[in-house]
Amino acid sequence: MKSSAGWLAALAACWVMHFFVQDYSRSYYFLIFLYAGINIVLAVSLNLVNGVTGQFSMGHAGFMSIGGYVSCYLITQLFQRSPALFEGPLSMPIFAGALVLGGIAAAIAGYLVGLPSLRLKGDYLAIVTLGFGEIIRVILLNVDAVGGARGLGGIPNLTSFGVVYTCVIVTVFCVWRIIRSAQGRALLAVREDEIAASAMGVNTTRSKVSAFVIGAFFAGIAGGLFGSWLTVLTPQTFDFNKSFEIIIMVVLGGMGSVSGSIVAAIFLTIIREALRPLQDITKLDFRMIIYSLMLIVLMLTKPRGLFGSRELVKEKELA
Amino acid sequence: MTEFVQHIVNGISLGSIYALIALGYTLVFGILQLINFAHGDVFMLGAFIGLYSSKFFGFDQNPSLGALVLIMGISMIGCAAIGYCIERLAYRPLRRAPRINVLITAVGVSLFLEFAGQLFLGADPKFFPQIYQPAGGDMGAGALKVNPLQVMVLVISLALMTALQYVVFKTRLGRAMRAVSFNHEYASLMGIPTDRVISYTFMLGSALAGAAGVLVGLIYPKIEPLMGVLPGLKAFVAAVLGGIGNVTGAVVGAITLGLAESLVVGYWAPTYRDALAFAVLIVILLIKPAGLFGTGRTEKV
Numbered sequence: 001m002k003s004s005a006g007w008l009a010a011l012a013a014c015w016v017m018h019f020f021v022q023d024y025s026r027s028y029y030f031l032i033f034l035y036a037g038i039n040i041v042l043a044v045s046l047n048l049v050n051g052v053t054g055q056f057s058m059g060h061a062g063f064m065s066i067g068g069y070v071s072c073y074l075i076t077q078l079f080q081r082s083p084a085l086f087e088g089p090l091s092m093p094i095f096a097g098a099l100v101l102g103g104i105a106a107a108i109a110g111y112l113v114g115l116p117s118l119r120l121k122g123d124y125l126a127i128v129t130l131g132f133g134e135i136i137r138v139i140l141l142n143v144d145a146v147g148g149a150r151g152l153g154g155i156p157n158l159t160s161f162g163v164v165y166t167c168v169i170v171t172v173f174c175v176w177r178i179i180r181s182a183q184g185r186a187l188l189a190v191r192e193d194e195i196a197a198s199a200m201g202v203n204t205t206r207s208k209v210s211a212f213v214i215g216a217f218f219a220g221i222a223g224g225l226f227g228s229w230l231t232v233l234t235p236q237t238f239d240f241n242k243s244f245e246i247i248i249m250v251v252l253g254g255m256g257s258v259s260g261s262i263v264a265a266i267f268l269t270i271i272r273e274a275l276r277p278l279q280d281i282t283k284l285d286f287r288m289i290i291y292s293l294m295l296i297v298l299m300l301t302k303p304r305g306l307f308g309s310r311e312l313v314k315e316k317e318l319a
Numbered sequence: 320m321t322e323f324v325q326h327i328v329n330g331i332s333l334g335s336i337y338a339l340i341a342l343g344y345t346l347v348f349g350i351l352q353l354i355n356f357a358h359g360d361v362f363m364l365g366a367f368i369g370l371y372s373s374k375f376f377g378f379d380q381n382p383s384l385g386a387l388v389l390i391m392g393i394s395m396i397g398c399a400a401i402g403y404c405i406e407r408l409a410y411r412p413l414r415r416a417p418r419i420n421v422l423i424t425a426v427g428v429s430l431f432l433e434f435a436g437q438l439f440l441g442a443d444p445k446f447f448p449q450i451y452q453p454a455g456g457d458m459g460a461g462a463l464k465v466n467p468l469q470v471m472v473l474v475i476s477l478a479l480m481t482a483l484q485y486v487v488f489k490t491r492l493g494r495a496m497r498a499v500s501f502n503h504e505y506a507s508l509m510g511i512p513t514d515r516v517i518s519y520t521f522m523l524g525s526a527l528a529g530a531a532g533v534l535v536g537l538i539y540p541k542i543e544p545l546m547g548v549l550p551g552l553k554a555f556v557a558a559v560l561g562g563i564g565n566v567t568g569a570v571v572g573a574i575t576l577g578l579a580e581s582l583v584v585g586y587w588a589p590t591y592r593d594a595l596a597f598a599v600l601i602v603i604l605l606i607k608p609a610g611l612f613g614t615g616r617t618e619k620v
Contacts, residue, residue: 056422116605124559128352130597131600134597138591288434289434292430297428300413
């Protein structure tokens with residue numbers, strides 16, 4: 001009872017904040033805030049797959065693009081037919097519906113990718129998911145209905161502070177509760193020792209696929225938020241580097257630590273912006289060099305990430 | 320018909336380059352069960368070593384067969400050194416770490432080489448000098464044209480593969496490599512210096528990638544720091560297709576993939592070319608995960 005009050009309070013605080021910051025919605029710092037939120041959704045959802053379940057997926061950007069394209073295509077079509085709908089109070093439920101549909105589309109894709117993961121382990125799974133992300137990108141490049149290489153444009157901008165952080169709270173809440181449920185302990189068991197887990201009666205197949213499906217669902221929602229904020233989506237945005245950016249958030253924060261992912265997502269979003277002046281001077285992308293070095297050094301010195309699988313808050317307080 | 324034969328010729332020449340890269344993957348995977356993601360980037364560095372050394376010697380002005388051989392030698396030695404450093408600095412400290420950590424490190428090394436390459440070599444494509452131009456124009460009959468460079472690339476690749484086959488199956492080092500890949504612990508109990516053998520394996524694979532870099536520079540003379548990503552991934556697919564850890568399998572898989580790609584480009588849509596390799600990978604892993612020539616291993620509890 002006490003715990004649900006905490007989540008609701010966070011939700012309320014998020015909407016109060018929303019009305020305060022609304023006036024600054026095109027300022028630079030607001031933008032960083034918003035990206036940090038989208039990155040939290042991505043990192044926490046990928047953590048469920050890579051960290052908690054130990055299935056190393058490198059195709060998160062692929063799921064993100066499916067969700068983004070589906071939900072943005074829907075609202076763009078609707079917007080072209082009846083723009084009036086987006087003026088009134090109906091715009092929020094419409095956007096929420098589109099986001100959920102995008103999430104479901106991504107979840108279906110997650111199911112399809114999850115299936116081969118029944119037979120593949122470790123490196124093979126990593127490269128198959130990477131390949132899957134690339135296939136999605138190539139297909140999107142070739143589908144004219146969503147603009148092909150030019151991208152999907154004219155998406156109405158419905159993403160706001162409140163919407164993004166509502167998604168953040170919902171994602172964190174769901175993942176947090178999943179990890180602490182019987183199903184979540186099954187996921188952890190699969191990560192630690194698959195054979196032992198199945199000997200103890202864990203349905204490893206179901207666990208792995210469900211982790212993929214849930215992770216993909218939230219990635220799809222993040223894609224929708226991202227697309228509607230930018231008002232344009234191009235397949236090139238969702239290349240391997242995007243997946244990699246999310247992976248490093250999970251690895252840096254600690255595989256299996258939700259609060260670690262959140263902190264890492266915020267930290268990396270800020271780092272990226274902080275490096276921008278340097279990048280403007282040198283015309284070079286130092287970010288990826290720093291990311292990759294960070295990854296190597298982290299694996300050599302602190303392979304469990306900054307937080308390991310610990311959390312910032314005690315379990316009792318938010319159980 | 321001529322068009323078809325033309326696609327076949329292009330496919331084989333592309334496939335022979337994939338094969339050189341795939342051999343490096345298969346050697347390393349055979350011995351460490353690690354996908355060396357950085358392998359494609361070693362291939363890229365091989366092309367750049369070739370570019371800068373041929374400029375240094377002035378071979379871009381006076382091409383000759385000797386120049387090609389020398390440049391390939393330099394590139395192979397340079398890449399072997401790079402391969403050694405990667406193994407020594409990034410992979411060896413993690414020999415006993417969980418597989419997923421090694422995998423993350425491999426991805427990190429790969430991205431580091433790519434983006435450090437952009438920083439130091441420049442992100443814009445560079446022109447690879449024609450260090451060797453075979454006498455005479457295109458060979459072939461009627462409408463069918465075969466670029467003599469393509470033939471030469473095929474010949475050199477085959478020679479290198481034969482050499483590798485000899486090393487793996489006829490030398491002491493090869494026997495040690497096969498022993499280590501069979502079982503690290505038993506091999507070291509038999510007095511095989513496993514760490515050194517693993518280093519040699521990396522150097523051997525990287526040298527082949529370096530040679531492939533120079534050959535690619537000859538046929539497709541536009542080189543840039545990200546050029547290794549896709550060939551690297553495709554060569555990996557080729558290695559899996561043939562049965563990873565299997566030297567012959569890697570060559571057959573690579574030629575098959577090269578042919579398939581060339582036919583997709585010729586008869587369907589060039590844009591689907593890059594998706595093909597991954598589709599092949601997913602299908603082969605679902606139907607026959609051990610690959611065409613692989614032998615499945617049963618998992619011990």
